[in-house]
Amino acid sequence: MKKKNSVFLIITIPAFLLFFIFHSYPALQGIFYSFTDWKGYGDWNFVGLKNYLNVFKDGRAGDAYLFTFKFAIVSTILVNIISLLVAIGLNSKIKFHKTLRAIYFLPYILSILIVGFIFNFIFAHFLPQIGDAFGWEFLTRNILGNPDLAWIGIVIVAVWQAVSFNTILYLAGLVTISEDLYEAASIDGAGVWTKFWKITFPLIAPFFTINMVLSLKNFLMVFDQIVALTGGGPGKSTESISLLIYRGGFEGGEFAYQSANAVIYFIVIIVFSIIQLKFLNKREVEN
Amino acid sequence: MFKKMTAGVMALTLGASLLAGCSSGGADDGKVTLELFSNKVESIDTYKSLIKEFEAQNPDIKIKLDAPPEAETVLKTRLTKNDLPDIMSIAGNATYGELGRAGVLEDFSGIDLTKTVQPSYIDMVNRLVGPEGEGTYGLPYATNANAVIYNKAKFEEHGLEVPATWDEFIASLEKVKAAGDTPIYFTLKDAWTGMIAWNSLGANVAGEDFAEKKNAGEATFVENYDEVADKMATLVQYGHKDNMGVAYGDGNNAFANGKSVFYLQGNWAIPEILKANPEMELGVFPMPVTNDPEQNKLVSGVDVLLAVSEETEHNEEAMKFVEFMMTKETAQKYIDEQKAFSAIEGVYQENPVFEGIKANFETGAITSFPDHYYPAGMGAENLVQEFLIKKDKEKFLKKMDSEWEKVQNR
Numbered sequence: 122m123k124k125k126n127s128v129f130l131i132i133t134i135p136a137f138l139l140f141f142i143f144h145s146y147p148a149l150q151g152i153f154y155s156f157t158d159w160k161g162y163g164d165w166n167f168v169g170l171k172n173y174l175n176v177f178k179d180g181r182a183g184d185a186y187l188f189t190f191k192f193a194i195v196s197t198i199l200v201n202i203i204s205l206l207v208a209i210g211l212n213s214k215i216k217f218h219k220t221l222r223a224i225y226f227l228p229y230i231l232s233i234l235i236v237g238f239i240f241n242f243i244f245a246h247f248l249p250q251i252g253d254a255f256g257w258e259f260l261t262r263n264i265l266g267n268p269d270l271a272w273i274g275i276v277i278v279a280v281w282q283a284v285s286f287n288t289i290l291y292l293a294g295l296v297t298i299s300e301d302l303y304e305a306a307s308i309d310g311a312g313v314w315t316k317f318w319k320i321t322f323p324l325i326a327p328f329f330t331i332n333m334v335l336s337l338k339n340f341l342m343v344f345d346q347i348v349a350l351t352g353g354g355p356g357k358s359t360e361s362i363s364l365l366i367y368r369g370g371f372e373g374g375e376f377a378y379q380s381a382n383a384v385i386y387f388i389v390i391i392v393f394s395i396i397q398l399k400f401l402n403k404r405e406v407e408n
Numbered sequence: 409m410f411k412k413m414t415a416g417v418m419a420l421t422l423g424a425s426l427l428a429g430c431s432s433g434g435a436d437d438g439k440v441t442l443e444l445f446s447n448k449v450e451s452i453d454t455y456k457s458l459i460k461e462f463e464a465q466n467p468d469i470k471i472k473l474d475a476p477p478e479a480e481t482v483l484k485t486r487l488t489k490n491d492l493p494d495i496m497s498i499a500g501n502a503t504y505g506e507l508g509r510a511g512v513l514e515d516f517s518g519i520d521l522t523k524t525v526q527p528s529y530i531d532m533v534n535r536l537v538g539p540e541g542e543g544t545y546g547l548p549y550a551t552n553a554n555a556v557i558y559n560k561a562k563f564e565e566h567g568l569e570v571p572a573t574w575d576e577f578i579a580s581l582e583k584v585k586a587a588g589d590t591p592i593y594f595t596l597k598d599a600w601t602g603m604i605a606w607n608s609l610g611a612n613v614a615g616e617d618f619a620e621k622k623n624a625g626e627a628t629f630v631e632n633y634d635e636v637a638d639k640m641a642t643l644v645q646y647g648h649k650d651n652m653g654v655a656y657g658d659g660n661n662a663f664a665n666g667k668s669v670f671y672l673q674g675n676w677a678i679p680e681i682l683k684a685n686p687e688m689e690l691g692v693f694p695m696p697v698t699n700d701p702e703q704n705k706l707v708s709g710v711d712v713l714l715a716v717s718e719e720t721e722h723n724e725e726a727m728k729f730v731e732f733m734m735t736k737e738t739a740q741k742y743i744d745e746q747k748a749f750s751a752i753e754g755v756y757q758e759n760p761v762f763e764g765i766k767a768n769f770e771t772g773a774i775t776s777f778p779d780h781y782y783p784a785g786m787g788a789e790n791l792v793q794e795f796l797i798k799k800d801k802e803k804f805l806k807k808m809d810s811e812w813e814k815v816q817n818r
Contacts, residue, residue, distance in 0.1 A: 160506070162484075175817075245597075245654070246658075249650070262649065263597065264653075266597050266650060267652065355596070356797060360790070369785050371484055371485065372784060374784055375815070
């Protein structure tokens with residue numbers, strides 16, 4: 122028995138080493154450099170908490186936080202509503218439901234950058250043409266060029282792609298619910314609406330939790346979609362925190378400063394995930 | 409059991425290090441392999457043919473070309489790893505200034521090659537490094553120009569003449585607009601395209617040494633860029649209906665297909681426009697920013713400079729390649745293919761398209777890109793883009809000042 126344990130221990134060592142070298146160590150390094158004035162190369166000095174204080178004074182970081190949270194909250198809600206609806210539809214006994222499942226999963230396989238470029242084309246050429254043809258004034262301009270609407274374009278693309286993965290998770294949840302429950306409910310005279318709120322929704326609560334947490338976390342780290350669609354523009358209206366950290370850190374020579382920003386953001390994401398888990402888990406237990 | 413496992417792990421790591429050893433290359437077959445890093449995707453083919461020529465002349469040197477996308481970011485990451493390429497062909501902008509100050513590039517000050525370059529360009533790159541680094545760490549090679557490109561057929565159709573003053577320029581824009589045509593095709597979805605006009609205006613109105621004065625506390629955007637902002641706002645009025653929604657690539661196509669009379673771009677856009685419409689007849693002129701034709705200078709920057717890593721093991725071979733590039737014949741070949749201009753004295757771009765700005769190069773009526781001297785972290789182009797949407801001049805200029813100071817204080 123003892124020998125077996127040590128074997129398992131040894132098996133974990135390579136994974137642990139790889140994880141530590143390529144993940145934990147750079148992360149720790151980043152935290153370390155956030156207390157310096159390092160530019161990414163050359164000499165550096167300790168500057169204490171100066172970088173952190175500057176982040177709080179930085180209006181640009183503030184705007185990026187506002188945009189990111191607005192985007193993440195709206196997208197999370199939309200993704201969860203749409204993917205739950207799609208999952209319920211795909212779970213029912215309709216024709217071609219297996220083929221349809223494959224089709225609905227397709228967006229997830231495509232690279233975000235490719236999806237971004239396709240949508241870029243749609244927003245820049247296809248929609249304005251429709252607008253021109255039907256005389257709809259609001260559609261005749263590229264919405265990605267409008268600082269008040271550009272974020273909606275990004276929400277559309279992000280949601281379109283994210284729905285596929287969340288649908289799969291909801292589907293996995295739906296198949297765990299036994300048919301008997303629905304039959305019993307039907308005998309008691311429950312309608313579709315009652316069945317959903319009293320049976321389906323409570324029973325997939327764990328899946329709801331995981332989907333909410335995962336999608337909020339993913340949307341808070343939004344990066345690729347923005348690079349492909351607007352590059353943070355027009356102006357700075359769609360500059361997310363990840364984009365700001367990347368731009369400032371690698372292109373702007375503010376490595377240490379943006380490391381501090383990244384550490385703060387890391388803490389913010391953890392706090393939000395924990396709050397969400399606590400709140401949603403409580404709901405699960407009550408049911 | 410344990411022994412076997414460790415042996416396995418050892419073998420794996422050994423294998424990995426062997427693989428790594430292979431990829432770093434070296435001089436094992438008597439040949440020296442040099443890495444040439446280029447920040448321009450557009451010049452890959454030109455470089456490839458030049459390298460072939462060089463390798464034929466120097467059979468013991470092999471040049472490996474590396475031209476990745478997002479080149480500046482890649483270069484900065486490699487700087488962090490202390491793994492700079494042997495030879496670098498990069499733009500004369502803020503990134504070059506940083507590299508120069510970091511002391512990782514070979515100092516060319518005083519060597520004979522610097523004497524073949526037009527002094528104004530040497531001065532331009534020296535100012536990028538600033539007094540902290542003092543030295544010439546890159547040899548200016550190819551240069552570019554910010555211009556007003558115009559569609560010759562449409563130009564004649566509207567009965568226009570090349571304007572020499574700002575008022576004349578605005579009058580011709582007005583004339584085109586009155587005739588129901590689009591004067592300028594803006595592509596402001598890509599924020600950097602707004603900087604073309606900004607740089608022409610800024611260089612001529614606020615002066616070449618704005619950045620130095622600003623850092624010394626003697627100049628501010630609020631005081632010196634007021635006129636620039638006004639003129640920017642004026643220009644955007646002569647755009648099309650979706651100025652903010654069209655990107656650079658689409659703009660090139662639209663202009664090539666006669667969607668507007670003028671196009672504010674650099675010489676680098678011309679090959680792209682001709683690709684979309686090979687038949688098109690184009691002309692260029694420097695944007696007349698003031699009402700005194702004597703004072704209007706062409707904005708031209710160092711598009712490509714050649715630098716050699718301080719730490720390269722093959723300095724002699726690397727210099728050989730640089731010398732090869734700097735010969736008049738190679739330089740001429742490069743600018744002919746790239747539709748660029750040469751920093752080397754006596755090498756001129758003879759393409760008829762550039763007739764309108766040729767005089768500027770010959771008489772030296774050129775000035776540098778102001779934004780190359782802005783701190784890289786301030787993201788000026790997005791601020792300018794925001795201004796062109798909101799048109800809130802006072803707030804915008806104050807923000808430019810505060811962002812600059814904020815970045816400098818980090």
